[in-house]
Amino acid sequence: MFKDKKQIKYLIIYIAIAIGFIVIFNYGKAGLTTKKITYSEFKTLLHDNKIEKVTVGPSTINIDPKESAGYNGLTLYADKVVPDTTLVAELEKAKTDSGLKYDGAPEKGISFTEILIYYILPFIPIIIIGRLLFGRMDKKMGGGVMSFGKNTAKLYAEAETGVTFKDVAGQEEAKESLKEIVDFLHNPQKYVDIGAKLPKGALLVGPPGTGKTLLAKAVAGEAKVPFFSMSGSDFVEMFVGMGASRVRDLFKQAEEKAPCIVFIDEIDAIGKSREGSIQGNDEREQTLNQLLSEMDGFDSSKGVVILAATNRPEVLDKALLRPGRFDRRVIVDRPDLKGRIAILEVHSKDVKMDDEVNLEAIAKGTPGAVGADLANIVNEGAIRAVKQRRRFVIQEDLEEAIEVVIAGKEKKDRIMSPKEKSVVAYHEVGHALVAAMLNNTDPVHKITIVPRTMGALGYTMQLPEEEKYLVSRDEMLDEITVMLGGRSAEEVEFNIVSTGASNDIERASQSARRMITMYGMSDRFDMMGLEATQNRYLDGRAVMNCSEATATIIDEEVLNIIKKCHNDAKDVLNNNRDLLTEIADVLLEKETISGDEFMDIIYKKYPEKKAEREEKEKQKKLLEEEAKKKKEEREILEREILEKELAKANEIEQNKLAEQNPQNDISSQQNQNMITDNNQKVEGNEVNSLAAKDNQTENDSTENNQW
Numbered sequence: 001m002f003k004d005k006k007q008i009k010y011l012i013i014y015i016a017i018a019i020g021f022i023v024i025f026n027y028g029k030a031g032l033t034t035k036k037i038t039y040s041e042f043k044t045l046l047h048d049n050k051i052e053k054v055t056v057g058p059s060t061i062n063i064d065p066k067e068s069a070g071y072n073g074l075t076l077y078a079d080k081v082v083p084d085t086t087l088v089a090e091l092e093k094a095k096t097d098s099g100l101k102y103d104g105a106p107e108k109g110i111s112f113t114e115i116l117i118y119y120i121l122p123f124i125p126i127i128i129i130g131r132l133l134f135g136r137m138d139k140k141m142g143g144g145v146m147s148f149g150k151n152t153a154k155l156y157a158e159a160e161t162g163v164t165f166k167d168v169a170g171q172e173e174a175k176e177s178l179k180e181i182v183d184f185l186h187n188p189q190k191y192v193d194i195g196a197k198l199p200k201g202a203l204l205v206g207p208p209g210t211g212k213t214l215l216a217k218a219v220a221g222e223a224k225v226p227f228f229s230m231s232g233s234d235f236v237e238m239f240v241g242m243g244a245s246r247v248r249d250l251f252k253q254a255e256e257k258a259p260c261i262v263f264i265d266e267i268d269a270i271g272k273s274r275e276g277s278i279q280g281n282d283e284r285e286q287t288l289n290q291l292l293s294e295m296d297g298f299d300s301s302k303g304v305v306i307l308a309a310t311n312r313p314e315v316l317d318k319a320l321l322r323p324g325r326f327d328r329r330v331i332v333d334r335p336d337l338k339g340r341i342a343i344l345e346v347h348s349k350d351v352k353m354d355d356e357v358n359l360e361a362i363a364k365g366t367p368g369a370v371g372a373d374l375a376n377i378v379n380e381g382a383i384r385a386v387k388q389r390r391r392f393v394i395q396e397d398l399e400e401a402i403e404v405v406i407a408g409k410e411k412k413d414r415i416m417s418p419k420e421k422s423v424v425a426y427h428e429v430g431h432a433l434v435a436a437m438l439n440n441t442d443p444v445h446k447i448t449i450v451p452r453t454m455g456a457l458g459y460t461m462q463l464p465e466e467e468k469y470l471v472s473r474d475e476m477l478d479e480i481t482v483m484l485g486g487r488s489a490e491e492v493e494f495n496i497v498s499t500g501a502s503n504d505i506e507r508a509s510q511s512a513r514r515m516i517t518m519y520g521m522s523d524r525f526d527m528m529g530l531e532a533t534q535n536r537y538l539d540g541r542a543v544m545n546c547s548e549a550t551a552t553i554i555d556e557e558v559l560n561i562i563k564k565c566h567n568d569a570k571d572v573l574n575n576n577r578d579l580l581t582e583i584a585d586v587l588l589e590k591e592t593i594s595g596d597e598f599m600d601i602i603y604k605k606y607p608e609k610k611a612e613r614e615e616k617e618k619q620k621k622l623l624e625e626e627a628k629k630k631k632e633e634r635e636i637l638e639r640e641i642l643e644k645e646l647a648k649a650n651e652i653e654q655n656k657l658a659e660q661n662p663q664n665d666i667s668s669q670q671n672q673n674m675i676t677d678n679n680q681k682v683e684g685n686e687v688n689s690l691a692a693k694d695n696q697t698e699n700d701s702t703e704n705n706q707w
């Protein structure tokens with residue numbers, strides 16, 4: 001009920017004020033109109049004839065003094081302590097002397113007026129203050145203690161996000177599909193007039209950190225409309241029925257502020273499919289139903305557009321994806337090389353960089369990284385520059401930042417025994433050497449045995465020479481062999497096995513399994529699909545799709561692959577014991593060696609490898625040039641086709657106009673312009689769809705053999 005400390009603080013203040021009021025009122029009862037005096041003082045007043053009236057009760061005596069007694073109208077009372085046998089005689093005497101009135105009274109109960117004054121009245125100001133306090137709190141924090149249903153909780157509203165499409169880099173396809181929504185928000189009437197059905201919602205789908213939230217904000221920013229955002233998990237937080245009422249409130253607010261963007265992050269938290277859940281989750285279902293009916297209910301011509309983000313589109317309820325709801329799907333995938341360069345550029349805009357900094361190299365070194373990672377790398381680099389008292393970020397800062405983001409900070413103070421250090425060195429060189437000797441592997445970029453905070457005792461970094469969208473069977477096998485090369489080196493050199501290879505083993509087994517179950521790379525099962533990806537955008541988790549008997553055979557096949565690769569790795573290392581020792585010694589001495597240093601040692605023994613590498617690089621350059629030329633040719637061709645079509649369309653249109661209206665030259669001219677405009681738009685779209693790449697991200701792009 002109390003969501004944070006602030007709320008508890010308010011409650012304490014409230015109670016304190018309440019107690020204060022009660023004390024004041026009760027003090028008033030005791031001390032403001034009555035005064036206690038001693039029994040002897042009472043007797044003195046009585047003898048001096050200064051009393052108007054006395055009422056004798058079982059335990060107290062109430063006294064109304066005369067004005068001459070000087071008590072300013074206070075009522076007095078005294079405790080009746082001792083049995084006073086002469087009291088009645090004295091009262092009788094005073095009655096004759098000065099007309100005193102006296103009476104006996106039973107101990108009286110509390111009268112209704114007293115209850116009203118002393119016990120009810122004080123609560124009125126308390127209630128008023130309480131309402132004021134909590135009312136204010138509601139407004140500040142939304143949905144506070146006194147208004148459970150009213151939703152503003154965690155609703156995050158921005159009048160203007162200030163984010164534009166320029167801030168989102170490398171998501172060109174996604175931006176293209178969202179531009180339409182921006183245009184619609186700018187000018188809904190245009191669409192209404194022509195009778196076009198307007199988009200109600202779009203679903204942004206992609207892995208975490210690729211910029212879905214950023215894109216949604218950019219749509220709002222470009223259209224200059226308010227941005228409401230809420231996370232799916234906030235809807236299903238508190239009590240049953242809350243979620244639905246929050247949805248209702250959210251839409252009510254949005255309609256008041258239309259045109260605007262409503263962004264629901266993690267929509268899978270409420271939008272999970274209702275089928276298949278036997279138990280059912282009433283709260284979530286209610287919330288989802290409310291969302292569906294709100295989406296159906298609102299009038300899209302007002303200009304409310306709902307954007308939702310998820311990285312698990314496959315679990316969403318089909319009803320959410322039907323026309324009129326989230327019928328558009330915008331893929332926000334991991335950026336490719338070009339995208340990564342662009343993202344790095346965006347984030348280094350406000351960072352002072354040395355002229356030598358090569359962002360392309362950084363982008364090449366981070367296959368698989370998403371926008372959030374890259375933003376993080378630039379920032380880590382800047383922090384490192386500050387630490388080293390430099391005014392500019394240099395390439396080295398960024399290189400180091402990549403490693404910090406991948407493997408954690410260096411832990412130079414960890415002391416390892418020389419024996420352990422040597423095991424780690426051989427392990428890493430094992431990975432690197434196997435990679436260098438096999439044909440279908442990525443070049444080694446760096447080998448290090450400086451421990452890192454994220455558990456790595458050392459690692460070997462390989463970087464692909466170019467963006468890869470497809471991985472062949474041979475490449476997968478060689479990759480597995482490289483992963484197993486670390487442990488193999490320990491065996492070959494020390495004839496021991498250690499716990500250090502657990503991560504290698506896990507990844508190798510996973511790759512081997514996928515080869516069989518998902519990629520159709522085994523003879524035994526041919527192209528039979530045995531596993532289905534469940535979670536393409538999150539972690540690629542898969543579910544088995546076969547009988548138990550088959551699963552047993554799959555295990556056998558996985559084991560066969562692993563055994564073969566393990567043996568291959570050991571063979572490579574046994575054949576190159578000299579290199580293994582030499583490089584391990586260098587690594588133990590230097591702790592980190594670069595890919596070039598490493599390859600130089602290899603080239604001494606295998607000069608032909610050097611020639612091979614050079615040949616490869618030459619080929620690559622040629623290919624690049626060819627691709628560039630082809631692209632230019634294609635553009636020229638497209639332009640020619642377009643021009644021809646344009647001319648044809650103009651001709652037809654002109655002929656038509658001439659028939660209809662032979663005199664009116666001006667309007668025909670105008671129409672011609674319009675046609676040109678339209679055609680230009682077509683051109684833009686065509687170029688774009690041709691440029692759209694088949695962005696296949698199946699390959700495991702992190703190639704760091706952590707130990």
Ligand SMILES: Nc1ncnc2c1ncn2[C@@H]1O[C@H](COP(=O)(O)OP(=O)(O)OP(=O)(O)O)[C@@H](O)[C@H]1O
Nearest residue numbers: 167168169208209210211212213214343371372375
């Ligand atoms: N394409 C991009 N261009 C520029 N910056 C980006 C891009 N993608 C991500 N970022 C950076 O990463 C941060 C996090 O991105 P964002 O929160 O939008 O990711 P998301 O896809 O919504 O992630 P999640 O699914 O975890 O919510 C952004 O604030 C931004 O700094």
Ligand SMILES: [Zn+2]
Nearest residue numbers: 486504706707
């Ligand atoms: Zn390893």
